[in-house]
Amino acid sequence: MxxxxxxxxxxxxxxxxxxxxxxxxxDNAATSQTPQQVIDVIVDYYSNYNANIHRGVHSLSQEATDKYEAARHTIQHHFNAKHAYEIILTSGTTESINLVAHGFASLLEKDDEVIVSALEHHSNIVPWQMLCEKTGALLKVIPMNQNGELEMDSYSKLLSNKTKLVFVNHISNALGTINPIEKIIEQAHNVGAAVLIDGAQSCPHVKPDVQALNVDFYVASAHKMCGPTGVGMLYGKEEWLNKLPPYQGGGEMIDQVSFTKTTYAGLPHKFEAGTPNICGGIAFGAALNYMNAIGxxxxxxxxxxxxxxxxxxxxxxxxxxxxxxxxxxxxxxxxxxxxxxxxxxxxxxxxxxxxxxxxxxxxxxxxxxxxxxxxxxxxxxxxxxxxxxxxxxxxxxxxxxxxx
Known part of the structure; x- marks a missing residue:
């Protein structure tokens, strides 16, 4: 107890x-509250080692970099990702979903099919509609019943060799329904489709194991789980992240830049253009430590x-x-x-x-x-x-x- x-x-x-x-x-499904232990981490960052990361040789920059990357490892271990570089730090679930949708715009063809569910948050509907408009792919919807559950028989019938992507939330933000994502992932993989699970609502309540789930992409926001707003994560299998093009151009995501050609950095920096929410990332790690201490x-x-x-x-x-x-x-x-x-x-x-x-x-x-x-x-x-x-x-x- x-x-x-x-x-x-x-x-x-x-x-x-x-x-x-x-x-x-x-109103915890919208935003959870923040414990003093995480607030102290935020204050400590701005009070004692506020500096830009990855590009500085001075002590403050190195200290900030070490703590930011330590937080990435905390997130990796929490979700049981195989590699730390499979964790992309973003502004939250919505950006994480849009990052994947942007990447698949170059991989889908006309008449390919993507599947979402009737239980989705708008941020797991609109990006895929935009993707279909851009590529000519077709959007299909898993129906729901009066209890607020997905009709899994209908889902099985929607799947085909044309299905390329399936997007479902782990838990419905509106109803609290826990979806059978293990079955959804397995059946999608049987037809060769990739799966993105929106974990914004599940992560405050359960501890997903992305390797055990064998999911291709999993997304979450820190502010739902005792962390600050404006930071979240995208987990992606290494093979999939390497297939996707960069989401944004700028500093940090490059290898070499010339006016003739630019080459891109490896994972995770390929998807982390510009100065990140450094304090937010560090506090995200602290929030996970707090919740894991409770269990x-x-x-x-x-x-x-x-x-x-x-x-x-x-x-x-x-x-x-x-x-x-x-x-x-x-x-x-x-x-x-x-x-x-x-x-x-x-x-x-x-x-x-x-x-x-x-x-x-x-x-x-x-x-x-x-x-x-x-x-x-x-x-x-x-x-x-x-x-x-x-x-x-x-x-x-x-x-x-x-x-x-």
């Missing part, structure tokens, strides 16, 4: 008040308790409907009150100090499937408590009374 009192003490923001009420932060098995077990408790308590409210009822899901509950717009409920909850997300959660096709404008989403992290869920329940009841 987690000592949540001790853990909560690591997060200074949890002590503040919002609208005169103690903050109840249930992902401990985190998963405790968050399952929160999910079960929150689900039970919310369903006690008459007229409340939960969207996303898969048995395999993580600590996200999307719900609505009958006849009441989710935005109105979210606004009233904020007045009570309760932070939830309302709207389509950058997953508009899911909302269109359910024929709703959006949902109220409460997403729990390992620093939340059952007492906070009780506060949410009372808040939802009060909002329902005021808006009915």
């Amino acid at each position: 987690l000592d949540w009192k001790k853990i909560r003490a690591d997060f200074p923001i949890l002590n503040r008040k919002v609208n005169g009420k103690p903050l109840v932060y249930f 992902f098995n401990n985190i998963a077990a405790y968050e399952k308790e929160l999910l079960d408790y929150g689900t039970k308590r919310l369903l006690e409210i008459e007229g409340l409907k939960i969207y996303g009822t898969s048995i395999n899901k993580t600590s996200v509950i999307s719900f609505n009150l009958k006849g009441i717009h989710p935005y109105d409920v979210g606004t009233l909850l904020d007045k009570m100090g309760i932070a939830v997300r309302t709207g389509h959660h950058c997953a508009q096709p899911i909302m269109d499937y359910y024929k709703i404008p959006g949902t109220i989403r409460a997403s729990f992290a390992f620093y939340n408590t059952k007492a906070e869920i009780d506060t949410l329940i009372e808040g939802v009841k009060k909002a329902k009374m005021m808006l009915s």
Whole structure:
């Protein structure tokens, strides 16, 4: 069992008040909070060794470079990548996906097929639509059912020797559904297709092993897992990263430059043009160390308790409907009150100090499937408590009374 009192003490923001009420932060699927241990790493960087990396012989540059590359190795070991150079540091999940989409623009041909799922975030839909428009490839969609699960029989029928790429999130940000990515990857590989898994929502809850998954690309963002915004990673198998052309041109990604011809650096620098988010990369490594010290098995077990408790308590409210009822899901509950717009409920909850997300959660096709404008989403992290869920329940009841 987690000592949540001790853990909560690591997060200074949890002590503040919002609208005169103690903050109840249930918007973790959008951005998790940052522990003091990671904040200290950020302050230490700017206070003591702020310098550009890889290109300096002076002490500050060497120290910053060493810590940045040490963070890359931390990320490598966390995801169990075979090589550190298979970890490309980016601005986050969205840039990581766009990097791969840009690269495949030179590899796809007209009438090739790519597959996404109906459960995707917009950032795992729009880049592939743009790629298809550019190349003439065809976009196909794995349908979902009322429980918020993918129809795997339909997926099997979509696959063919024309399928070149499959893109699926590990966990749905809107519904919390955990997708069967092992089966998705295996079946895609059986027809020779590459697979990218969007791990933005899974990485705060589970510890993916990219070698065991045998996945070709896996992407994640630090700000979902106790790190800072503006930094994330792309894991790619070495063979695939070598096939893709550079995403951007500039400093760091070059080998030799002349006005006649430029040659490019090897991995990972081939994809890391310009000055990176140095502090962010270092803090990303610190955030992973923090979460691993708590233990992902401990985190998963405790968050399952929160999910079960929150689900039970919310369903006690008459007229409340939960969207996303898969048995395999993580600590996200999307719900609505009958006849009441989710935005109105979210606004009233904020007045009570309760932070939830309302709207389509950058997953508009899911909302269109359910024929709703959006949902109220409460997403729990390992620093939340059952007492906070009780506060949410009372808040939802009060909002329902005021808006009915």
